[in-house]
Amino acid sequence: MKILKKFLSLLFILIFTFNIGCSKVNGKDTQSIKAPDNENLSIKGTWKIEDINILDEEIENKDEILSLKDSLISVSSNNLSIFNKSFSNPSFKLKVVDSNYILSYELNLTLRDIIETEDMVDIISLVASNNLIGEFIIIDNDNGYLFYSGLILKLVREDNNPRDIEESSKMIETEVLDDDYNSNVGVMLALKTPRVELEDGSFTDSSYRTLWISFKNNKIQPIIEKDDIIFPRINGIWTIQKEVENKNNQHIEYFVAKPIDGKVDSQVIEQTSINVYKDINFIANDYISIEKYEGNDFKNIFPIYQTIPIDNINSKQGLSIEEIYSNEVKEKYERDFNEALEDISRVNNEALVPKIDYTNFTIKRIEGKWTLMGKIMSQNTNEEGRDYKISINPSKKILNYDTLLIPWKDFKSRFPFIEDAYTAPTGRVAIVIFDNKLLVYEVEDRNIKGGPLVTIDLNENEEVIMAEWASGAYVDTWDRAFKDGRKISMEDD
Secondary structure (H helix, E strand, O other), X not given: OHHHHHHHHHHHHHHHHHHHHHOOOOOOXXXXXXXXXXXXOOOOEEEEEEEEEEOOOOOOOHHHHHOOOOOEEEXXXXXXXXXXXXXXXXXXXXXXXXXXXXXXXXXXEEHHHOOOXXXXXXXXXXXXXXXXXXXXXXXXXXXXEEEEOOEEEXXXXXXXXXXXXXXXXXXXXXXXXXXXXXXXXXXXEEEEEOXXXXXXXXXXXXXXXXEEEXXXXXXXXXXXXXXXXXXXXXXXXXXXXXXXXXXXXXXXXXXXXXXXXXXXXXXXXOOOOOEEEEEEEEEOOXXXXXXXXXXXXXXXXXXXXXXXXXXXXXXXXXXXXXXXXXXOHHXXXXXHHHHHHHHHHHHHOOXXXXXXXXXXXXXXXXXXXXXXXXXXXXXXXXOOOEEEEOOOOOOOOOOOOOOOOOOHHHHHHHOOOOOEEEEOXXXXXXXXXXXXXXXXXXXXXXXXXXXXXXXXXXXXXXXEEEXXXXXXXXXXXXXXXXXXXXXXXXXXX
């Protein structure tokens, strides 16, 4: 009897497997990821680009790309041709996903940003040389979208058979590399060590330091560190120091910003009758994003977010969202706030303040991307409130470069426990952070090359609050800002 049951079970599995193997590539009835049979590939053929939407602000040759509207894409079992760039021997992975599926962590892009549907959707990942080339979103047999290199291409099927794309077609790379691969490159990484609670219930102060990591003459240089935050501005290298004033039973934290070799201007400090605690979440050329607590019962929670100009670094009020962007973004900000308020209130039954505050936002690092975060205040003043993502990418006013030349998904595949990653604009080096360690890798053809060049121990829960890159001649200029810094110990591999 047991033998018969085993036989019947085996027979069922063989029949089930046979049916899947012979079916047309369509996954609406399964949640699994599988490799389609290339001979039955549902997207095989020639597709016309009906529209092009450029999502990545780092792309510079926008006019050239938009001129390729109405050009063709060819998909076959042994070749992909996109913008006349060919990928040989591709493979395909079919996924069945809902509208929350993340197409790009870097661009904060989900499927719902492209199509509105309550149904499950088939997506076929296009892979060549173990690299993700793009994601093909299937609408129906003759319509779809392709997410490719920071672009959304709206496609209409021209032919069920692939074609050799004419050589006269322009070959466009959505390239964002701003210097030669072999040029010198370096990065200033500002790091924050968070506060720690002591035995008596008080808290240590947060502390800051800056690392200078450079790759010159085709090799990694000694890593240099300096206390406080060192950062570049248009008018030279600056520093920010954290200061604390304890006077008349008041605790007031503030920041001092000045040129690295300059004098401190007189500081205007908040006039307040309560304690003020501040931590930095993000810093760039002209802006600082902070979290703040005002009150007399500090528990290491920060209900207030602010983004402030560095030239007025101790301003009591943060900038409103439209002061950095435009009035048009207020609608998106309001929509994100209301959706988050509704979702959090429904799930947690939590008493939140329903009044929107257009200044209560900061910038934090999430999954390899600088991300705008809002705060919904709690009606209980002793609680921190709730964070939510704002679907607005950091403005060019705030951030010059925030591109991962190796997709976050590829980083996650190689480093399952990764916490953060950065890639140089030249495509030469990558920085990976996990388990309180910082590892520097060489990159070749947008792939990690070999083992880490160096490994640096970080402090417990230390986090990056700034990454500013230099290349070419600027590397030597930034070197000089760290001439009096300390070489830090590192593990050579």
